[in-house]
Amino acid sequence: MKRNLINTPSFVRAAKKIVKKNPDRAEDFKISLEKLSQDAFEASLKTHKLSGVLSGSWACSAGYDLRIIFKFLKSDGKETILLLTVGTHDEVY
Helix, strand or coil: CCCEEEECHHHHHHHHHHHHHCHHHHHHHHHHHHHHHHCCCCHHHCCEECCHHHCCCEEEECCCCEEEEEEEEEECCEEEEEEEEEEEHHHHC
8 A cells, every 4th residue: 555655844854955965875765765655664664663752653764874754644534654854863863
């Protein structure tokens, strides 16, 4: 089941910053977003639930040290993914 991805302004800013600093990561990032849309729990994404301040959110890998933080939502009866931010482990946690 393909899910819609909804970008937040903070996600867009963070993604632009990462791609500008490291253009070589752009393709891995794009592939990870496509995988997330297709199957959020694909093994290569290492999707996991977060706790603490980020309780209710989920994280997945977008390459060696990049993490995408997101939430599952229902919109018009469809399951969607709200993309919150992206960055290195230290930046997002």
